[in-house]
Amino acid sequence: MTTTGEEDTAARGGPLWWSRRRSAAFDLSLGFVSAVECAVEGVPFARAAGVPVAVGVVFGALAGSVLVGRRKWPIAVVLVAIAITPAQMGYLMGIVGLYTLAASELPRRIIASLAGMQLVGTLIVTFVRVRQSMDQGRLTIGDWFIPFAAITASLGLTAPPLLLGMYVGARRRLMESLRERADSLERELQLLAERAEERAEWARGEERTRIAREMHDVVAHRVSLMVVHAAALQAVARKDPEKAVRNAVLVGDMGRQALTELREMLGVLRSGGPGARAASAPLSAVAAAVVEEGEGPCLEELEELVGQSAAAGMVVELSVEGEVRAYAREVEQTAYRVVQEALTNVHKHAAGAKTRVRLAHRVAEIAMQVENGAPPEVGSVGLPSGGNGLVGMRERVVALGGVFVSGPTESGGFRVSAVIPAS
Incomplete structure (x- = not known):
């Protein structure tokens, strides 16, 4: 499940430089395993160097615990791993450190330089160790095995974490880009929805105004004339019955004309007619439909x-x-x-x-x-x-x-x- 950038930010809350608690717990576990590994590997190192075993164990434990800071200081972790390579310590730290470095946002030239240093260091140390083992008679394979073992070991300890880290880093950057794009699209859609709602509200207001204007044009004039004729009818009803009759006829004709025009408009509002839009059309189309359907004034x-x-x-x-x-x-x-x-x-x-x-x-x-x-x-x-x-x-x-x-x-x-x- 992919989360948006805001949800991802809200989920963060780890201690120190960690973004999540589980990341901190994972790095602490790796640091502990690396410290134990280096402490164990410090025993033969101390004996070969002629120092007390306790010194070698403490040195190895301290060196291996540097892996805890791999997310914050990946360069330091890789440099420490390269430094203790001659003592045949820190294999886990070298692999994890190089993976973290390759997955980081650091410039490619820095990653390539440190990866090359670790590759060369591992190659030299492996070459020397295999050569010593053959000179001491512990290996009876031909001389061809020395460069083969050195190259294989150095590539095996360097290439996989480097390639995996580059892949994970590229994938992480892609996911962040997609997440940012999703957030941007979500904001744009929200903005478009707000603008569409504003336009719809404005359109409804315009449509109501236009329908009100059409109704006013249809009714106001004839009703005004009806009122005028009715006032005249009242004034001459007793003095001039014939004129009163004519005024009454005019009032009736105008009333019928007003009703006819109202029926045309209300008919379009209810159901629409041939050549006009359906009743579900916007109100602005209703007035136009009245003009299209009826004869309309000219x-x-x-x-x-x-x-x-x-x-x-x-x-x-x-x-x-x-x-x-x-x-x-x-x-x-x-x-x-x-x-x-x-x-x-x-x-x-x-x-x-x-x-x-x-x-x-x-x-x-x-x-x-x-x-x-x-x-x-x-x-x-x-x-x-x-x-x-x-x-x-x-x-x-x-x-x-x-x-x-x-x-x-x-x-x-x-x-x-x-x-x-x-x-």
């Missing part, structure tokens, strides 16, 4: 829109400049909605004010302007305002790369202007 219906406001008692004038032509669906719908929302605001805030609607077809753009005069002191029907109409118009126009400007006029009225690229 500039050809602008005259009818102005006529509805005129029928509600508004003094409104429509002027069209330039050559009339067809535009993309979203361009025509946005232009229609801007005029519609502007007229709705006149009904709400300046009922009875004279209003002028201008539409200009230009070479690469279409421009529209709705300007009303100062509202009279009386005549307002007190329609509520959500405060988002101008914001919605600006968002629609800017989304198509256009320019939107609105504000009061010097005469006390209000002007809404927009320019939308034709493509």
Whole structure:
């Protein structure tokens, strides 16, 4: 089982220079075995050197115990092993020390130099010992055996720990690299997940705003006109029954139109239709689906829109400049909605004010302007305002790369202007 870098760091807690307690226990055990080995090998060394046996045993035990520091000072361990090679001591320390050195992060030239020194030292000592044994008659093999034994022993004590240590070191570095990469990927995935969540939350907010804007466009204008007609109906119900009947018919027609548009949008919200996306689609796709499914408003219906406001008692004038032509669906719908929302605001805030609607077809753009005069002191029907109409118009126009400007006029009225690229 592979652990991440943080888990590996948390698992550490050994004494002194050891990263783990079990590593410390293992090195102490190796040091003890090495000390015992060197102490035993110190007996023949003391006798051959003519010193007390106790001195040889103590010397061997001290030299062998150096193996305890192999992880912290691998170079010192190998140097001690090379130094006591002539005394035929420290075989375990030499093997383990060379393995630790090869597996360490030290430069390769240092490892190669110490490995070469140990190889040469073992080769010379083995050559001399075998030669002495043959001279003393303890070996009766031919002279060819001396170099063979020296080379075999030196390679056998040097090459395996060196190669194994290099392999383990390379594998350890690879595992650390993979662990660091896994940690980095985990952090990146976490960051991506956080960003995705933020984007999803932002998208949901944008989708809710767009659906609210679409619902506002569909309902606000017709309901505003219905309220105006209802107020007029109340005023003339007794004085002019025929006009009251006409106003009632207009209220009914506008209510049915509003219900029809609401059904189209709610139908898409519930299940989607042919050519539209499924109900599980994002909310931003729902508004687009409504445009795709339904006919949607267009500039050809602008005259009818102005006529509805005129029928509600508004003094409104429509002027069209330039050559009339067809535009993309979203361009025509946005232009229609801007005029519609502007007229709705006149009904709400300046009922009875004279209003002028201008539409200009230009070479690469279409421009529209709705300007009303100062509202009279009386005549307002007190329609509520959500405060988002101008914001919605600006968002629609800017989304198509256009320019939107609105504000009061010097005469006390209000002007809404927009320019939308034709493509």
